[in-house]
Amino acid sequence: MDYRATETNGQATLFFDGELDMAVGDRVGELLQQYGTRNESVTVDFQGVSFVDSSGIGSLFFTTKELLALGKKVEIVNVREEILDILSVLGFTEALGISVAKAAETGFDAYASDCI
């Protein structure tokens, strides 16, 4: 599981690549927490995500909930159809009521990337 992140004017975008399961679930949540704390808005890009299960997005779910409660904006974009289907079965999108769609193009001021 790899990731990279951009930050500009209080807007962060997290790009995940690979499989989100129990092995990386906590790290995914920590990253969202980290970028969500110092930005007003976070976009999570799922273009490179090829697998998710409940343990992989559990922490992402709870962190998103916390950020929304703090008045932050969170959205998930570029979700593949088959992954969207899994998120739907997991009740992820309905429970959070967030936007899950293709991302608009953004300008990148900062850049970070790592392998989880």
Next chain:
Amino acid sequence: MILCEGCPDNPGCHNCLDQLGMGGSAQKVIPARTVRVTNLSTAKVCNAQLIAVSRTAIGIISRDKPLHGRLEIELAGDFRIIGNGLHGIEGVPYYVIDIEKVLRRDEVLGRLLLEEFHNWHMSGELDPSALLNDVKKRDGERERLIKQELQKLSILRQIGTIFLYLFDEGKLRPLGTTRAEREIEQEMFRLIQNDVSTGVSIREQLVSEDGRKLYEMYASLLPDQTCGIALIDVTEAITEERRRQRREWEIYRDILGVVTQNKLLLLSDEELFFLLRNGRKSFAMDLRAPEHLADLRRACKRSLEPLGLSDKRILQFMVAVSEAASNTLKHGDGGMITVYTSFEQHMCRVVIHDQGQGILLEELPRATLQQGYSTRESLGAGFSVMLQYCDRVYLGSSFAGTKLILECVSPVEE
């Protein structure tokens, strides 16, 4: 020595009664009663035989000690006579005690009420030492004490067959006429002999040699330092409990089957065994860490590919496998994942076996059907995902762990 011309067998002899000085109102005590005599001046105690009574004096044979001075004669714990002792018959250890007062329960009287004395004498009301000397009566008391101990074990109250034993001076003997098999008695003896010195109660289960009888053994130290043992045949009770559990399990199985339209089926270990006999084992993995989940999914995917399933279908089934495998890591130390494929039946079955504590029967509906039930860092959606993405889910759960079988069937082309 001839005591009083053959007393008590000679009804014509009245020597002892004559010494009481009450003429015809004095009476013999037949049989003689053992009493405890305390010399109130010296506090010395001895046992003696009460052989005659009148309203104002009693006659006692005391071979060991002379009974002179102020004495207390204890007939029973709540029946005492205080009086002064004098030697009665020359050449015979017979003493007359002039009654000063009689202490009977809460009353203090100046004389002995003969009718009450005889009622007491004939009632069999015995003093403690007599009780301890009488083996049969002592066993009766022990039996009562053991049963009293058993009352503490509520589970045993409804059980009929109880054998009672006594462990005394290194020997085990039955209290009563019924007894268990010889092998059980031997095993019981071994256990008691080892543990009785610790002074704590023992509770053990014993199985007959042919394995058909199960006993619950309960041993407890009695106040007289012997050990009372109750051996209860619990075979029927256990059998009935198993039947009850089986009925309960069947009810849960039927309900879960109906609610999930037979997608979730509870199976016994035996049924799971026969289910898997049909397939061919194509892969096995001992999953111990989350980092191995990706390898597991890849291996499962390879096993599924020959079935001709779509990529989407394979991905969905992999999500189900990943959910089940992750559960073994969340609730235990992981488990064994085995993949069986059957091309004849166009299906793949993945067995996830963990040796955790299992799922309690009463928790099964919530654990399997209620989304968000999990308290861990996941969505608690594991089972609903499995039910959604598998053609069938089989579940066998016991204290030995949980076996979950996820089944994926390939559509057969016409």
